[in-house]
Amino acid sequence: MIPPLDFIHQLTWDSLPEPVRAQSKLCLLDLLGIAAGGLGTDMSRITRDHAAEDMPGTAPMLFDGRTAALPAAAMASAYTIDSLDGHDGYNPAKGHVGSVILAPTLLFARTSGASGRAFLEALVLGYELGSRMAVAQHGTAPDYHTSGSWGAVAAAATGARLLKLKAQPTRHALGIAEYNGPRSQMMRCIDYPTMLKDGAGPGAWAGASAVLMAKRGFTGSPALIVEKAPDHWRDLGSDWRILQQYFKPYPVCRWAQAPVEGVLSLRRAYDLTADDIDHIRVTTFHEAIRLATAEPQTTEEAQYSTSFPCAVAMVRGAVTPGDVDGEALQDPEILRLSKSLVMEEADHANANFPEKRLAQVTLCLRDGRTLAGDWMTPKWDATDPPSPAELHAKFHGLADPVLGVARATAIADAVQALDDTPLEALTRHLFAAP
Numbered sequence: 001m002i003p004p005l006d007f008i009h010q011l012t013w014d015s016l017p018e019p020v021r022a023q024s025k026l027c028l029l030d031l032l033g034i035a036a037g038g039l040g041t042d043m044s045r046i047t048r049d050h051a052a053e054d055m056p057g058t059a060p061m062l063f064d065g066r067t068a069a070l071p072a073a074a075m076a077s078a079y080t081i082d083s084l085d086g087h088d089g090y091n092p093a094k095g096h097v098g099s100v101i102l103a104p105t106l107l108f109a110r111t112s113g114a115s116g117r118a119f120l121e122a123l124v125l126g127y128e129l130g131s132r133m134a135v136a137q138h139g140t141a142p143d144y145h146t147s148g149s150w151g152a153v154a155a156a157a158t159g160a161r162l163l164k165l166k167a168q169p170t171r172h173a174l175g176i177a178e179y180n181g182p183r184s185q186m187m188r189c190i191d192y193p194t195m196l197k198d199g200a201g202p203g204a205w206a207g208a209s210a211v212l213m214a215k216r217g218f219t220g221s222p223a224l225i226v227e228k229a230p231d232h233w234r235d236l237g238s239d240w241r242i243l244q245q246y247f248k249p250y251p252v253c254r255w256a257q258a259p260v261e262g263v264l265s266l267r268r269a270y271d272l273t274a275d276d277i278d279h280i281r282v283t284t285f286h287e288a289i290r291l292a293t294a295e296p297q298t299t300e301e302a303q304y305s306t307s308f309p310c311a312v313a314m315v316r317g318a319v320t321p322g323d324v325d326g327e328a329l330q331d332p333e334i335l336r337l338s339k340s341l342v343m344e345e346a347d348h349a350n351a352n353f354p355e356k357r358l359a360q361v362t363l364c365l366r367d368g369r370t371l372a373g374d375w376m377t378p379k380w381d382a383t384d385p386p387s388p389a390e391l392h393a394k395f396h397g398l399a400d401p402v403l404g405v406a407r408a409t410a411i412a413d414a415v416q417a418l419d420d421t422p423l424e425a426l427t428r429h430l431f432a433a434p
Contacts, residue, residue: 050072177220302328
């Protein structure tokens, strides 16, 4: 077993298996695509304005052109990723490592003059620690907290590595981040979906701030999810959690994605249209049923709904960013199916959560027939991952309309070559406004 505090500063690119190296680039590309896709949301705009105008500094924000204090820039960029719920995640964590750690890791790498390879090393480190920190926290905290809570500690670890903090300041940085991180209760935002979402912004802020404070000599209590949870660290450096991340084909909560897959499967199998359907019935686990907003007024409510994306899938045959915002929220046929969808809880699905997110869909047709589908899992789970080509297509589908084909292609090329090029080969494309 490698102690996590040692692992922070000892991990090297050469020690990583080739699949881990390749996965780090795919996770990075996917997150950047989501960041580009989220730029047009009110959540992104408000937080970027807040950072630039209320917390000035010299650190750039993703795809914005303006700067802010480093923790504020990290916060705004993390909020931008979190604003479009299409980023990767880790089933046992019930959350998302990358959305919290990417921006602070990128900014600390830029500040420290790190190479592209050093940045990727830190990114892998963040996934390995963050995935374990999440499970450790869920095992000790009575409430289910957002990704920002444990993600703050992972972000502090990547920053401490990149700034080359010594052992004690590193330990303090993790403790500060855990103590000051947002212990925000996730189910509150499931029941009342707002821009608070998964706490990625405050988590990035807390992690970045903790590193800068520890560097100046500020002390913090030991991070309990690191130092008091030894069972979660035994396989560190041998069982690579970055390879166990899922990706999302649709920009909605992961809990709604198996129901969406069930709808799409039946739609294709029986060559149906929305006009054929009287109502949809979804049987799934408790948490997915809590995504209960049938008539969303905002994109946050649409992304944190089970019924609405299922209705979108039936009407439009897909779920894209444009389908969870704007005119789609007033589409009468989508709303008809969303409001009539029936959700039922199943012990089988509950018993398998969070390692598996199961759902079974039945389409109740207007001619009186019922078509029952199989139990489904979300597409692109870690056990059945997308191909690199599929993730590149997802990236371009999100980034090209916002950044332009040439700039998006330059970003994808720079990510692929990052282990052999300066970080600036990538960052020069990331921080200018679209």
